[in-house]
Amino acid sequence: MIEERDDLYGAESAQALAAEVYENYKQFVNPPLARVMKISGSPVEVRAEGCTIWDQSGKAYLDFAGGYGVFTLGHRHPRVVAAAREQLERMALSGKTMFNVVLGRAARRLAELAPGDLQISFWCNSGTEAIEGAIKLARAATGRAKIVSTVDAYHGKTLGALSVSGREPFQSKFRPLLADSVAIPYGDAHALERELSDAAAFVVEPVQAEGGVNIPPHGYLQAVRELCDRFGALFIADEVQTGLGRCGYRFACDRDGVVPDVMTLAKGLSGGVIPVGALIARAAVWLRAFGDAPLVHTSTFGGSEIACAAALAAMDVLEEEGLVARARERGEQLLGGAQAIATEYPTVVREARGLGLLVGVELTHEGYGGFIIPEMLRAGVTAAWTLNQQRVIRLEPPLIVSGAEIDRALSALGQGVAAAYEKLGTLPTDSAR
Ligand SMILES: Cc1ncc(COP(=O)(O)O)c(C=O)c1O
CATH class of the missing domain: 3.90.1150.10 (Aspartate Aminotransferase, domain 1)
Incomplete structure (x- = not known):
């Protein structure tokens, strides 16, 4: 135990702290979750x-x-913590009315690391927000509405992302969800071929993480790339969980050597220190969607200096530490x-x-x-x-x-x-x- 630090957050004992947290969860956070966590001995x-x-x-x-x-x-990787701390001393959140140095650098660095010609990024605060942005971008870029996704997918819990996620108990209380969303079996290129001709996009995880760690057959993402090209639909790779080294590739798409039109990221992007999310798109696709409307998709907190400083350090650590x-x-x-x-x-x-x-x-x-x-x-x-x-x-x-x-x-x-x-x-x- 480390003496100096107050690991009890001011409580008198470990038991008192546990009792206080449980009561707070039960009354003010999430009563059913409090029960489940208590039963499982959390x-x-x-x-x-x-x-x-x-x-x-x-x-x-x-x-x-x-x-x-x-x-x-x-x-709390020391390099990421140091970068965030240093930025905190300068400027934490963006004032939005002026250029933000760190956002520009983080966006440039992400484009350098991302596969192929993925270039322009939109920065937000979570994975589900990145997916929302990708869905909007696909609709605006193609003029079509339909989004194809996969059975058992998990893309988040805001309404758009939920509409393309595949678990009934998460969806049932919130219907109707986004119109024109269709789920097909994961890993099945023939099913995709049948649904894609009138679609704005196919959104897919290169490895389905929350669906049970499902790894598609080799070549699946290449087939996805070819079909999206053939039908003029966007290929959105959701790398929120699989990106940035997790799967033993810089991005899990690299396993099949493909470049999607849009990639979504969050989770590891800022090194586990500050919440962050991002989508990165090919320049032509981004410009087709948002090129005439600079404020059509924005976020107050997205692209904050502190998150971008952490992300810059995290991307460096990922590369430099192999x-x-x-x-x-x-x-x-x-x-x-x-x-x-x-x-x-x-x-x-x-x-x-x-x-x-x-x-x-x-x-x-x-x-x-x-x-x-x-x-x-x-x-x-x-x-x-x-x-x-x-x-x-x-x-x-x-x-x-x-x-x-x-x-x-x-x-x-x-x-x-x-x-x-x-x-x-x-x-x-x-x-x-
Ligand atoms: C692949 C994928 N996409 C999106 C999300 C949603 O991210 P968030 O919980 O940050 O909204 C998750 C979360 O687990 C995810 O695994």
């Missing part, structure tokens, strides 16, 4: 650094949930270990699959997960469900994770699976979501 996060989060009693957890992909550089190659190497270790556990317990684990440091462990029955995740937490490792497929546990550690940390996480997963098997035996195979 501690209070009080401090984080690198791959580790500490709770109110000083217990350390290896963060293999990784903020669902936010913490590509780990928590984290893309590292994700690929460590990803093989993580996936190999998870597959060995699957082989040992085939009645509990149906399959382990992944790309880079985005690994999904698919269980044969959802019920096992409710046992394995808390068991891993007790062993000091965080893991999480994928949002649209509750039978899949995602392992998504920072790209700076060490080999020894992966071994520790695998050992916690192995213990959790073994304990689930001992306690629950063989459950019937489940197709529930």
Whole structure:
């Protein structure tokens, strides 16, 4: 424990802090979430650094949930924190009436790193906002309304993004959603061919993350590129979770060597320190959509100096620390270990699959997960469900994770699976979501 720092946020004891947070959640944040988190034994996060989060009693957890992909550089990477701190001393948020140096530099740097001729970016504060922008851009650029997406996709929870996301329980209370949105099976180019002729865009994750870590066949994105060209629809690659090294490529689109018309980013873009989102488009496409209307798509907080300073530092760290190659190497270790556990317990684990440091462990029955995740937490490792497929546990550690940390996480997963098997035996195979 570190003495100087007030890890109890002024509370008298760890128990008092936990009780205070729970009451606040129950009364003022989200009562049903408070209940679920309490039942699953969720501690209070009080401090984080690198791959580790500490709770109110000083217990350390290896963060293999990784903020669902936010913490590509780990928590509070010193170079990103320093850049944000330095910017905070100058100017934190944009006044919007004058040119913003850091936004210009971040946009230029993103264009340098992005595949092919992706060039003009719009900066916002989250993934779902980036998707909203991409949908608007596609409609304005093509004069068409229809957006094609994929079954089990996850693009966010604002109304436009929700309309192209694939989980009924998230959508049902909010109908009618955006008209003219159609979902087709993921990885199926023939289905896309049937829907694309009158579409503004096809929005797709290069690896479906929240859908259960689904990796499309090689060549799928090339087929998408060809079909979008043939029908004059935009290819929107949602790299909010897969981009910036996560999958062992700078962008997961690089696996198929394709350049989309629009790419969306968020999560790791500002190194896990400040909220951020962005879309980046080919210049001709952007200009066709917004070229005559500079204020048709804007955001008060988007492109703030502090977020852009963090993003600039984060992009440098990603490149200079060789984290893309590292994700690929460590990803093989993580996936190999998870597959060995699957082989040992085939009645509990149906399959382990992944790309880079985005690994999904698919269980044969959802019920096992409710046992394995808390068991891993007790062993000091965080893991999480994928949002649209509750039978899949995602392992998504920072790209700076060490080999020894992966071994520790695998050992916690192995213990959790073994304990689930001992306690629950063989459950019937489940197709529930
Ligand atoms: C692929 C993808 N797109 C969009 C989003 C939405 O991002 P946000 O939660 O920042 O709105 C997510 C979030 O998990 C995502 O995984």
